[in-house]
Amino acid sequence: xxxxxxxxxxxxxxxxxxxxxxxxxxxSIDQSAPMRRFxxxxxxxxxxxxxxxxxxxxxxTGLFMVGSVAMTPLLATKITFGLIAVVVNAYCVWLVxxxxxxxxxxxxSAWETIDDSQHKFGAVVLIGLAVALSIGGYLFAIG
Numbered sequence: 247x248x249x250x251x252x253x254x255x256x257x258x259x260x261x262x263x264x265x266x267x268x269x270x271x272x273x274s275i276d277q278s279a280p281m282r283r284f285x286x287x288x289x290x291x292x293x294x295x296x297x298x299x300x301x302x303x304x305x306x307t308g309l310f311m312v313g314s315v316a317m318t319p320l321l322a323t324k325i326t327f328g329l330i331a332v333v334v335n336a337y338c339v340w341l342v343x344x345x346x347x348x349x350x351x352x353x354x355s356a357w358e359t360i361d362d363s364q365h366k367f368g369a370v371v372l373i374g375l376a377v378a379l380s381i382g383g384y385l386f387a388i389g
Contacts, residue, residue, distance in 0.1 A: 331374030
């Protein structure tokens with residue numbers, strides 16, 4: 247069980263770091279078409295090679311561990327926020343792909359709409375991660 251927790255924490259740490267770094271580069275570009283294309287490509291590559299494996303790893307290790315501990319209201323809250331982060335992040339991946347297709351097509355009017363949605367839902371992912379991590383850290387500290 248300790249190994250699963252260790253892998254879970256590695257996945258969550260990688261996922262959280264990824265979301266934070268994406269937020270930095272997403273908000274650091276100028277609004278030119280080449281930079282919009284570049285950040286769209288970069289975000290998809292980051293999702294494909296880092297973020298998706300990290301959040302799926304967190305989900306799978308979390309599911310593996312859930313049956314071996316006593317369920318409490320606080321643990322259920324942690325799990326709920328973690329699941330919200332996973333589901334919303336999966337939706338964000340879809341938005342990232344839509345935005346990439348729009349960037350490749352040069353449709354930056356539609357790109358802006360998707361970009362705005364992707365950033366709002368990305369904030370929900372970060373909030374879900376922060377709450378789940380906070381509760382998990384507390385449970386680990388008292389446990």
